[in-house]
Amino acid sequence: MSIDHGRRRILAALSASLGLAAAGLPLRSRAAPGRVVVVGGGFGGAAAARALKQLSPDLDVVLIEPAAVFRTCPFSNLYLGGLRSFGSLGHHYGHLQRRHGVRVVRSMARAVDAEQRQVRLADGTRLGYDRLILSPGIDLRWDALEGYDQAAAERLPHAWKAGAQSRLLRRQIRAMDDGGLFLMVIPDNPYRCPPGPYERAAMVAHYFRQHKPRSKVLLLDAKDAFSKQALFEQGWRQVYGDMIEWVGFSGDGEVVRVDAGERSVETAFGQRHQAAVINVIPPQQAGYIARQAGVTDRSGWAPVKAGTFESSLVPNVYVIGDAAVAAPMPKSAFCAHSQAGVTAAAVLASLADRPPPEPVWLNTCFSLIDADYAISISGHYRLVDGEIRELAGGVSPLVATTEFRGREAEHARNWYAAMTQSIWGA
Amino acid sequence: MLPRIRHWCFLLVFMLLPALTATAGTPAWQQTDVAADWLDGAKPETDGVHIELPLVSEEGMSVPLEIRGGALNDGGLREIRVYALGNPEPEVMRLRMNPALGRADFSTRIRLDESQTVFVLARGVDGRFFAAEQAVRVANSGCLARSDEPIDAPMGAPRVALPDPFPASGEPGEVRTLILHPMETGLREGPDGALVPRRIIEEFSADLDGETVLSVRFHAAVSANPYLAFQLAPQADGGLRLHWRDETGEEREAYREVKVGKED
Amino acid sequence: MPTRRKNQVAAANIVRSAGWLFGALIFACSPLPAEEVPVTTLAHGCIACHGADATPRGGEIPPLAGRDAEVLLDLLQAYRSDGAAESTSMHRLTGGYSDDELAALAQYFSEQAQ
Numbered sequence: 001m002s003i004d005h006g007r008r009r010i011l012a013a014l015s016a017s018l019g020l021a022a023a024g025l026p027l028r029s030r031a032a033p034g035r036v037v038v039v040g041g042g043f044g045g046a047a048a049a050r051a052l053k054q055l056s057p058d059l060d061v062v063l064i065e066p067a068a069v070f071r072t073c074p075f076s077n078l079y080l081g082g083l084r085s086f087g088s089l090g091h092h093y094g095h096l097q098r099r100h101g102v103r104v105v106r107s108m109a110r111a112v113d114a115e116q117r118q119v120r121l122a123d124g125t126r127l128g129y130d131r132l133i134l135s136p137g138i139d140l141r142w143d144a145l146e147g148y149d150q151a152a153a154e155r156l157p158h159a160w161k162a163g164a165q166s167r168l169l170r171r172q173i174r175a176m177d178d179g180g181l182f183l184m185v186i187p188d189n190p191y192r193c194p195p196g197p198y199e200r201a202a203m204v205a206h207y208f209r210q211h212k213p214r215s216k217v218l219l220l221d222a223k224d225a226f227s228k229q230a231l232f233e234q235g236w237r238q239v240y241g242d243m244i245e246w247v248g249f250s251g252d253g254e255v256v257r258v259d260a261g262e263r264s265v266e267t268a269f270g271q272r273h274q275a276a277v278i279n280v281i282p283p284q285q286a287g288y289i290a291r292q293a294g295v296t297d298r299s300g301w302a303p304v305k306a307g308t309f310e311s312s313l314v315p316n317v318y319v320i321g322d323a324a325v326a327a328p329m330p331k332s333a334f335c336a337h338s339q340a341g342v343t344a345a346a347v348l349a350s351l352a353d354r355p356p357p358e359p360v361w362l363n364t365c366f367s368l369i370d371a372d373y374a375i376s377i378s379g380h381y382r383l384v385d386g387e388i389r390e391l392a393g394g395v396s397p398l399v400a401t402t403e404f405r406g407r408e409a410e411h412a413r414n415w416y417a418a419m420t421q422s423i424w425g426a
Numbered sequence: 427m428l429p430r431i432r433h434w435c436f437l438l439v440f441m442l443l444p445a446l447t448a449t450a451g452t453p454a455w456q457q458t459d460v461a462a463d464w465l466d467g468a469k470p471e472t473d474g475v476h477i478e479l480p481l482v483s484e485e486g487m488s489v490p491l492e493i494r495g496g497a498l499n500d501g502g503l504r505e506i507r508v509y510a511l512g513n514p515e516p517e518v519m520r521l522r523m524n525p526a527l528g529r530a531d532f533s534t535r536i537r538l539d540e541s542q543t544v545f546v547l548a549r550g551v552d553g554r555f556f557a558a559e560q561a562v563r564v565a566n567s568g569c570l571a572r573s574d575e576p577i578d579a580p581m582g583a584p585r586v587a588l589p590d591p592f593p594a595s596g597e598p599g600e601v602r603t604l605i606l607h608p609m610e611t612g613l614r615e616g617p618d619g620a621l622v623p624r625r626i627i628e629e630f631s632a633d634l635d636g637e638t639v640l641s642v643r644f645h646a647a648v649s650a651n652p653y654l655a656f657q658l659a660p661q662a663d664g665g666l667r668l669h670w671r672d673e674t675g676e677e678r679e680a681y682r683e684v685k686v687g688k689e690d
Numbered sequence: 691m692p693t694r695r696k697n698q699v700a701a702a703n704i705v706r707s708a709g710w711l712f713g714a715l716i717f718a719c720s721p722l723p724a725e726e727v728p729v730t731t732l733a734h735g736c737i738a739c740h741g742a743d744a745t746p747r748g749g750e751i752p753p754l755a756g757r758d759a760e761v762l763l764d765l766l767q768a769y770r771s772d773g774a775a776e777s778t779s780m781h782r783l784t785g786g787y788s789d790d791e792l793a794a795l796a797q798y799f800s801e802q803a804q
Contacts, residue, residue, distance in 0.1 A: 055730060189484040224488055224651065249488075250606060250651035252585055268602055269587040299481050327482050327565035334738055341734030358727045360786070362735035364779050378779045380786030392785030396778070407750055408778050411739070414751035418741035 033059055034130035034351045037119050039109040039289055041065030041093060043072075044321030044336030045135030047423045049102040051344035057101065059348070062127060064119065066108040068092060070424070071162035073193060074333045075416055080159070080170050081203030082210070083371055089162055091424035099426055109136075112293035114314045131347045134295065134302075135321040135336065136287025137161070138192045141300070144283040145185075145258060152260035156278040160192060172277045173207060179214040180276030185255045185265060186221040187283045190301065192322045192331045194227040195377070197281055198246075199367035202232070205240040206370060218275065219246040220267065222254040227330070228367065228377055228395050235369035235405075255280075286323035293317060301325045307383045308346035308356045309339055316350075318343050328390050329381055335363045337419060359383055363393075366412035373402070374409035454545040454559045460509055460516050461547050465555060474556030475506065475530075475548040486538045486564040488649045495530025495548055498523065499596070499659070503530040503556070505549045512542025513647050514613060520643040526634055528598030528659025535649040537611075538564045581627070581672060582606025582651075584680040588658070588666065591685035598657040601632070605670050605678060611646040627652055627672045634684070635664040660684045729794045735783075736795065744803070755802035762796035 033056060038049045041063055049063040069090040078084040096102040108122040112134075118126045140158060142149045148156070159169040173182065182204050186197045201217050208215040225248070226232075236244040247253035257266040264274040285291065285300030295302040295311040302319040303312040309324055311317045320343050321336035329335045338361040346356040361381040368374045379393035396408060455461060455470060476494040483489045495503045502525065508518040518536050530548075538544070545559035582605060589599035605627070612624025624646065632640040640656055658666070668680045736754060741747065744755040754762065769777050770784040770792070784792070 051734065188490070190482075223485070224649075225485065249653075250604060252604075269585040269604070297481060301482075303481070325482050327484050327563070337738050338735055341731055345728055345731050357731060358725060360727045360731060360735065362738065362783055364739065364783070376779050378782040380783050382786065392782060394782040404778065410750040411778060414747055414749045415739045417747045418751065419738050421745075421747070422737045422742045 035060040035062065035128065036131045036133060036347055036351075037127055037129040038063045038133045038135065039065075039119065040135035040137060040287065040321070041067070041070055041104070042135060042137055042321065042336065043333040043419070043423065044137075044340050045133065046070070046093070046096060047337045047340035048133050048135060048320060048344050050096060050100050050423060051341050052347065053101050055344060056348050059351075060103070061101070062103045062105055062129075063093070063096065064105050064107055064109050064121065064127075065093065066106060066122075068106060071166070072333070072416075072420065073160070073162045073196070074419075076159070076162040076166045077196065077200040077203040078368060079166060080173065080200060081206040081368075083203070083206070083368070086167060086170075089166075091420055093424065095424060095426045109289045110292070112289065112314075112317065114293065114317060117316060129316075130351060131316050131318065132293075133318045133320060133343060133347065134287075134290050134293060134323065135319075135340070136289045136323050138284040138322050138331075139287050139291075141283045141285050145280070146256060147258040147260065148280055148282050152258065153280070155260040156258060156263070156280045158280055158282060160196075160281050160284070169277070169279055173204060174211075176212070176215070176276040178212040180212070181216050181218055181274075182208075183218045183220065183265065183273055183275035183278045185258065185278070185280040185282075186219060186223070186226075186253075187281055188222040188249075188254075190327070190331060191281070191284050193365075194330050194332075195232070195365055195367045197221075198226060198228070198232045199369075200279070201244050201246075202236060202240070202367075202369045205236070205243045208243060209240060215243075215276075217244040218273065219244070220253045220255050220265065220273065221246060221248050224248045224250050227365075228375055230398055231375040231396055232367070232369070234398060235373060235375060239370045239373060284322075286319070290319055290323045295319050296323075299325070306386060306388050307359055308350075309343045310346070310350075318347060326388060329361060329363060329379065329388060330365065332363055332365050333419070334365060334415075335361065337423065338362050361388070364415065366408065366415060368409060368412060369405070370409075372409045373405040374412045375405070376408055376411070453557055454509070454511060454543045455547055455557050458509070458511055458516065460511075461507060464507070464549075465547070468553075468555045470547060470555035470557035472557060474550065474554070475503065475546055475558045477544065477546050477558045477560055479544055479560050479562050481561075482563045482565065483538060484565045486540075486567050488535045489538050489562065489564070491534050491536050491544065493521075493530070493532040493546060495532075498525045498527055498530055501551050503548045504551050506530065506532075506546055507548075508536070508544070508546050510536065510538055510542060510544050510647055513537070513539045514611075515646055517645050518544075518647040519645060522641045523656075524637070524639040526637070526639040526659060527657050528596070529657040531598075531657050533653075533655040535653050537647045537649055538562060539567050540564055581670065581676050581678050584668065584670065584678050586668060586680050586682055588682055588684070591687040592658070592660055593687055595661050595686050596659050598659040600655055601658050601666070602653075602655040603630075603668055603680075604651060604653045606651050607670075607672065609644075609646065609648060609650045609652060613646075625673055627670050629669075629671045630654065631669045632656070632658075633667040633669070634658065634660060658684070660686050662686055727791065729798045732787075732791055732795050733798050736799070742802075754799040757800060759796045759800035762799060763793055766792045766796060 038045045049061050052061045069092050071089045093104045097104045109119050111120040118128050120126050157165045157169040159165040205217050252267045252269040254268040255265045256268050266272050286296050286302050290302050295314050302323050303325045309318050309320050320339040322331040342359040349356045364378040366374050366376045375396040377395045379390045381388050382391050478492040506521045509516050541563045543559050543561045548556040584605040587602040592599045607627050610622050610625040616622040627644050630642040664684045666682045666684050670678045739751050740754045744753045769780040772781045
């Protein structure tokens with residue numbers, strides 16, 4: 001597809017007149033092979049921006065992200081368990097901007113005009129694009145669970161976006177009495193980080209074992225099965241005895257109502273549970289800008305063309321990470337990073353009017369049970385008959401030595417260091 | 427050479443297109459004869475019943491299904507059948523209902539073996555038929571998965587939740603039911619590699635003050651620990667008796683008092 | 691009953707093969723997709739754990755950049771054949787690669803700056 005140079009110049013002039021130059025954005029170079037705007041500076045978006053510049057140094061790549069510091073959801077459970085500092089979860093965009101030539105605009109994307117190929121920012125600036133990559137992550141569905149709104153989340157934290165909510169939950173866990181109950185409300189699929197709630201249970205238990213040994217963890221789940229279930233249940237038992245109790249859908253685990261004032265929840269079959277700390281992970285949907293851009297369907301998530309992650313609904317817009325419907329790939333940071341690599345290549349091919357290259361995606365999710373005990377799930381995905389299929393993969397063995405579990409914990413730490421370094425590092 | 431081949435391809439597609447699109451656009455109920463005897467030549471209408479499932483299901487062993495069949499007090503539906511043609515056995519469940527339910531709205535969870543279109547057929551009191559369908563993409567097959575559940579687990583105690591009280595006389599409220607049962611399909615392997623014998627709950631019924639208001643036939647595609655939520659619109663205080671029976675003849679029963687709120 | 695079941699299957703099969711034929715025709719007529727995964731895409735999966743550079747991060751997962759291609763290829767093939775005793779997740783991930791892809795990856799990382 002050839003780019004309309006006249007239109008581009010007009011857009012560039014328009015952008016300049018609307019203050020983009022003032023925001024530190026130079027005018028677009030005429031020699032550049034185009035401009036790709038990436039919305040969202042998490043594992044998907046930041047990795048996509050970096051990959052684009054690496055594969056095509058002359059490309060104009062703009063990353064729009066409102067936060068100066070990105071806090072990772074991966075390892076935020078370790079912070080809850082006292083295994084990591086809050087500061088260690090933060091990553092900034094300096095290297096992406098200065099060393100890798102990504103223009104980072106610290107703003108919020110408010111609207112997408114797919115017709116004009118423009119993104120409107122919070123300050124009214126309009127930014128033209130040749131291709132747009134949306135990696136907005138998730139929004140919580142405040143309407144989905146009776147009694148759970150933004151005000152309720154200040155008393156019953158979700159901590160499903162790392163940041164202030166993680167600190168709030170950590171404070172509550174530290175403030176509760178020994179012997180108090182920690183209750184977690186877990187949604188049905190699909191949601192961000194399928195094994196996350198169960199790792200969190202272990203990390204809270206890890207903290208309890210040291211500081212509040214008479215406390216318990218109760219998980220009320222809207223599902224009857226979950227990721228790495230047998231491994232989690234075995235690990236919980238081995239490390240924490242009977243401290244963690246999981247109740248699935250068939251055991252009346254589905255919570256249908258929460259009462260923030262009373263700190264209580266009610267299940268589908270009418271049981272009421274009260275707890276010292278309640279962590280509500282509510283149902284979710286694609287981040288705001290994806291919904292605004294019209295790339296989501298009635299499920300609240302963004303259907304995409306399997307080989308490229310271009311939106312099935314809006315041309316020239318790609319959606320990666322948690323917001324996209326990528327099943328059987330899970331909504332994980334690793335997958336977002338993997339999709340970023342494939343989609344960066346697809347976007348460049350599209351700009352050059354070439355067919356997209358053949359994709360391959362990987363995933364590995366580590367979950368910590370204890371400081372030196374981790375389990376993992378991996379998958380290798382390809383495009384088969386137009387659909388994403390898992391060609392290889394698996395989970396940690398059920399029978400393994402403590403040394404093996406310890407090495408997986410070390411792998412988890414190495415993965416976190418390498419992944420964050422290769423996205424936000426120098 | 428290539429252009430010529432392409433030319434032929436286009437021609438072939440063009441020639442076949444009418445036939446193919448006809449198939450693609452054909453309602454699911456027409457692509458099968460599973461319900462031919464029941465329909466007996468009738469052509470279902472499309473606006474009398476609606477269904478909702480996830481567009482993509484990550485876990486085929488438990489896919490939420492909602493059926494919205496509308497009000498029952500003035501005519502309305504008498505029977506609904508659910509089919510999943512991509513399953514080893516296409517029929518999922520049959521529901522026969524009485525106006526005492528108030529509304530023909532149901533929620534349940536079903537197994538889907540692969541990506542496919544799920545459809546329902548419904549018959550009204552006047553003999554008219556209605557159809558609705560939805561395609562579901564299934565990421566993990568729900569029929570053959572191994573399970574850790576003990577193979578000869580007994581039927582568990584039922585769970586029932588109902589409004590206390592119902593909003594007002596004749597106003598529908600939701601009754602939720604669940605019973606622990608493996609719903610063995612007869613298709614999955616046990617730990618020893620041998621097929622686990624089939625064993626499913628076949629029948630479920632709800633009686634309000636001695637009158638059967640709902641009778642349901644479950645098939646193997648109903649998820650383990652069958653869950654069914656339905657509406658009930660009692661006119662006055664009374665008693666609701668729920669009854670489950672599986673293929674081995676084992677039965678469970680639950681009784682709940684029904685209270686109706688007094689209007690001010 | 692058996693006849694009816696057969697009819698259902700036949701009907702379903704016709705629908706499926708028609709769909710398949712249609713798909714195959716479209717496929718045959720569209721521009722041929724590139725059949726090889728670009729090595730940069732292949733490598734993108736590896737750097738998620740191993741990092742893009744040669745900096746050791748300590749512990750269990752070694753950097754790949756600048757390592758000998760033959761050594762890397764031997765390791766990758768050993769992981770894929772499930773023979774490597776110390777493998778945790780590597781044998782699960784390598785199961786999906788072809789011989790050529792493993793060789794391309796080994797070559798690629800050997801050429802990255804140390």
